[in-house]
Amino acid sequence: MDEFDASQSAARMRDAESSLTGLRERFSTPADAVYMDGNSLGVHGEDAAAALERAVEQWRELGIEAWTAADPPWFDYGERLGDRLADVVGAKPAECVAANSTTVNIHTLVGTFLDAADGERVVVNELDFPTDHYAIRAQLRARGIDPAEGLVVVESEDGHTIETDAIAAAVDDDTAVVFMPSVLYRSGQLFDLEAITEIAHEHDAFAGFDLAHSVGVVPHDLHFDEVDFAVWCSYKYLNAGPGAIGGLYVHENHFDLDPALPGWWGHDSATQFELRPEFTPAADASAYQIGTVPVFSAAPLFGTLDVVEAAGIDELRRHSVALTRYLISLVDERLPECTVGTPREAERRGGHVAIEHPEAGALSRALRDRGVVVDYRPPDVVRVAPSPYYVGYEDVWRAVEGLRVVLDEDAHLDYADESESVT
Ligand SMILES: Cc1ncc(COP(=O)(O)O)c(C=O)c1O
CATH class of the missing domain: 3.90.1150.10 (Aspartate Aminotransferase, domain 1)
Structure with a gap:
């Protein structure tokens, strides 16, 4: 050698x-500087900045008309970005949308899948980024489930990694959701999403993932692996800037579910502006949008996705x-x-x-x-x-x-x- x-x-x-x-x-x-912190905040890029400047210019030139007259129109930023993010995470275009933040997406998706499941427990691991547990505990409490019972925390044997077998041992027929990261934020361990999804499905539970530390740097096959749902941010490896819009994926088999945190931006767009009292969710993952798309924290992603696609x-x-x-x-x-x-x-x-x-x-x-x-x-x-x-x-x-x-x-x-x- x-x-x-x-x-x-x-x-x-x-x-x-x-x-x-x-x-x-x-x-x-x-x-x-030698910048080695791109898994916290990606650096400034000319493509992100140009896309943001374009949106600011549209605001100046078009005002409110930009919702429909800008190129691309602001109104469906979430769906358009979702279509392109689908290629990055291995999903169908309708299964992805850019929306909210990672934490908010955990709230709405874990809540939704808890409602849809027979079980009442969510399996996580002790090395997770803490926001995931904060959100999941709150969703359990909102359903009258004591987190001390409902949150099952898989322990690490070595303090660095989580074994798939340990996850399997924690899942049973009372499990509603297995929620794991794709990559642990501290040690960098990459999980086997397909195997974990299979374990969840063997117990009629759902499998969801936090892709914060893999999106844009590790390819995924979410649809093919039959992952039920996933969330991520775009300010790390996707380089879309501080506080940039989050993203989510829901497998098309679950398009009939009602979002746990509904909002008018997730309404069926054909009738959204009729402002009806009842919520009619969009027929795909875009139903999980909540409020108005944050245009200036979404626009840079158009630029950075050009870079991802080119590379x-x-x-x-x-x-x-x-x-x-x-x-x-x-x-x-x-x-x-x-x-x-x-x-x-x-x-x-x-x-x-x-x-x-x-x-x-x-x-x-x-x-x-x-x-x-x-x-x-x-x-x-x-x-x-x-x-x-x-x-x-x-x-x-x-x-x-x-x-x-x-x-x-x-x-x-x-x-x-x-x-x-x-x-
Ligand atoms: C694994 C993971 N999930 C979530 C977050 C943060 O969530 P949010 O984008 O809502 O701030 C981080 C932040 O670094 C993270 O590492």
Whole structure:
């Protein structure tokens, strides 16, 4: 086997051979930093900015007429974006819509599927991003179910990952919904959506997923895998900007369900403006829209989806896997005092890598001050996301060498290790 070459020149050679190198010209990173935080907030891109500026200009030129006269009309932004997001997540166009935020979409979809199920329990896992549990507990309480009974939390054996077998052991005939992430926000473990869906269906339960950490970087086959529903945001790997509109998917077999959180934007559009007292849901996933589409937080997604489509989600995944593999090899080679908390098998890994060290908080801050933007997830994770859209091998090399220098100089000791973490 070839010896792994950890040199900067080898990183440059890898960049020169990369098929996606041209993409990065479309993005700008703050103060030319090495930006490894694209799984929290993707960077500014010219395509997103141009799409947003177009919408602002339409507001100026057309005012209220833009709802129908803008190109594309603002009125059906959610559906139009949904049609394009369907390709990114492996769904039919009618099964997806851009709407709301991730948390709101968890509320409405978990609520809807709880109402539709025979069981009364929702199976989640202890390593989930907490907003998911907040929303699900509230939906259980709203149905008179005590979350202490109704929320079944699968535990992790190693503190990093959740085994599919452990999920299977937690599901029974009283399960209404199995709700899991596609990728764990801390360790980066990629779940087997198809296997988890099968487990849920064996018990007549529904399977739903939070795709926040995979959409735009890992291809999915939601329809083919018979996933019942899914939610995601577009401000991470989809680069649509801070607070950008969320997205959701509902399998077409469930188009007859009534949304738990109805609103006029999810009304059948043919009669929406008759403003009838009764709610008639749209006949597809667009029924889960709630209020007026937030035009300026949706418009950038038109631009960034152009980039996703031009690069191709499979090619983005190939590049992402190569970058995370390279990152893990560099950590092994250059940072013996750190451990990799992310599964090493590519098929069990999302787009980011957890580098573990007891002083991760201080290391992250020291690194940021040296121009490498990473984030800290308590208690001990430096989270590094080489987004395939704008990160190259030399950037990864710089991030690891940056950590090497901080550790060698004990520079992190200047930073009090308080917990500091943002989404
Ligand atoms: C897995 C996961 N779900 C949800 C969220 C946040 O939800 P929202 O988009 O509603 O803020 C995050 C934020 O980082 C997340 O990592």
